[in-house]
Amino acid sequence: MRRTTENEAKPDLAALLVAVGERRDLEAFEVLFRYFAPRVRAFMARQAGDSHSAEELMQETMIAVWNKADRFDPAKGAASTWIFTIARNLRIDAFRRDKRPEFDPNDPAFVPDDVAPADEMFEAQEVSVQLHQAMATLPEEQVALLRLAFFEDNSHSAIAARLNMPLGTVKSRLRLAFSKLRAALDRKGETS
Amino acid sequence: MTIRHHLSDDLLVSYAAGSLAEGWSLAVATHLALCPACRQRLAFAEGIGGELLESSDAAAPGTDASWEAVRRRIAKSSPTPPSAAPAAPAARRAGGLPEPLRSYLGRDVETLRWRSLGRGASQIRIPTADNETQVRLLRIPAGKPVPEHGHGGRELTLVLSGSFADGNDLFARGDIEDADASLTHQPVATPGEDCICLAVTDAPLRFRSWILRAIQPLLGI
Ligand SMILES: [Zn+2]
Numbered sequence: 584m585r586r587t588t589e590n591e592a593k594p595d596l597a598a599l600l601v602a603v604g605e606r607r608d609l610e611a612f613e614v615l616f617r618y619f620a621p622r623v624r625a626f627m628a629r630q631a632g633d634s635h636s637a638e639e640l641m642q643e644t645m646i647a648v649w650n651k652a653d654r655f656d657p658a659k660g661a662a663s664t665w666i667f668t669i670a671r672n673l674r675i676d677a678f679r680r681d682k683r684p685e686f687d688p689n690d691p692a693f694v695p696d697d698v699a700p701a702d703e704m705f706e707a708q709e710v711s712v713q714l715h716q717a718m719a720t721l722p723e724e725q726v727a728l729l730r731l732a733f734f735e736d737n738s739h740s741a742i743a744a745r746l747n748m749p750l751g752t753v754k755s756r757l758r759l760a761f762s763k764l765r766a767a768l769d770r771k772g773e774t775s
Numbered sequence: 776m777t778i779r780h781h782l783s784d785d786l787l788v789s790y791a792a793g794s795l796a797e798g799w800s801l802a803v804a805t806h807l808a809l810c811p812a813c814r815q816r817l818a819f820a821e822g823i824g825g826e827l828l829e830s831s832d833a834a835a836p837g838t839d840a841s842w843e844a845v846r847r848r849i850a851k852s853s854p855t856p857p858s859a860a861p862a863a864p865a866a867r868r869a870g871g872l873p874e875p876l877r878s879y880l881g882r883d884v885e886t887l888r889w890r891s892l893g894r895g896a897s898q899i900r901i902p903t904a905d906n907e908t909q910v911r912l913l914r915i916p917a918g919k920p921v922p923e924h925g926h927g928g929r930e931l932t933l934v935l936s937g938s939f940a941d942g943n944d945l946f947a948r949g950d951i952e953d954a955d956a957s958l959t960h961q962p963v964a965t966p967g968e969d970c971i972c973l974a975v976t977d978a979p980l981r982f983r984s985w986i987l988r989a990i991q992p993l994l995g996i
Contacts, residue, residue, distance in 0.1 A: 609846075612849075613846075616841075616842055616845060617838055617842065619828075620841050620842070620845075621832070621834070621835035622828050622829065622831045623828070624841075625831045625832055625835065626828060626831065638837075638841065641841070642841065642845050645845055646845060646848055649845075649849050659818070660821070660822060661822060661825050662825075663825035663826065664818075664821050664824065664825030664826075665825070666825070666828065667821065667824040667825040667827075668821055668824070670828070672793070674793065675793050680904050680905075681797035681903060681904035681905035682797050682800075682903075682904060683790075683793055683795070683797065683800050684801045684804045684805075684875035684879070685804050686804050686805070686807045686808035686873070686874060687808070687874040687875070690874040690877075692808065692809075692873035692877070693808050693809075693873060693874070694808065694809045694949075695811070696811045696815075697811060710819070710822065711822060711825075714819075714826055715826060715829075718826050718830070729788075729827060730827055732788055732789065732792050732794070733788075733791075733824045733827050734827065736792070736793060737794055738789065738794055738795075738796070739785055754785045757784065757785055757788055758783075758784040758785060761784045761787075761788060761820070761823075762784065764819075764823065765816075765819065
């Protein structure tokens, strides 16, 4: 599944995204674009019936990345996570008639985090590196299930039907994958 | 206030993936507004999405042409003004209806237009665009016991004010009960205060909700 060739040096995505946000750095954006465009197109293609609309949704996603880059905060998470959420939201707008309601951090009834921002910064960097390593240790079957859940916009019951598996099995395997990843991170957190 | 009953992993993963229907998502997002711990889990689940995006097949032709198209599109567009600095959060107000729920109702808890179900219980239906859920805000009279029963489907119940007890479990503001068809439970609204909760159930629903089923005999339906 992990087909990125190992000798293809991975650019520092977060730094590039910050450069776009701070300076409208077109060269940095081009590097980001060349890295993410095929991946976002593949993400959209799972839903789009034709390659034309997958291409169009990919372009819209990347233009949104360009326009909103100043809102990316490397203390909150990885660049790929931020771009994933933009692509996800555009895909919902394009293919679903119902909405995905979200909380509003500026709402007076919102209960804010109680962690200090400094800790958060450290954690976000650590977590994305460790998550990357933990994903590599996950059995292929579990990665495939996560990929179905995240890429296909399928409800868990639709995944169960597709894999000819009881819904409870799909849920428990997803739960297992999720908790394995979290456990891998927690263990590392304790030793650091 | 400590939340003891949190979102299940399967709800979090589907919400992060963007595959959860609007009705369930409304309960999930409203719990997230009240629960920093689950927001951290959500960030983690979205991180998995980011990782999967990165590890997906990158060998696709045509990137040069796409880049030219996007470069022209962003050059043509007028420079976007920097995103507005986030407004200073309004004074914190504990106890009100959080977003996104408040916008779905169009008003806060003091001015809701309840529709009586009899015997002090009332409801407000909340329309959503998905066709798999039914969403209601419910107000259960303080101290009202509910007979033991099972379910016909999944039901999420998020407490917004007051509380209810179910066996040894107490559900208060922010707590979410995730009940499926196999669960038999015996919830009782805590005395002293009416319990207001958001109830999301599988549709089509004919008074399948535990709360509504409790009221159903009173209504003679
Ligand atoms: Zn929670």
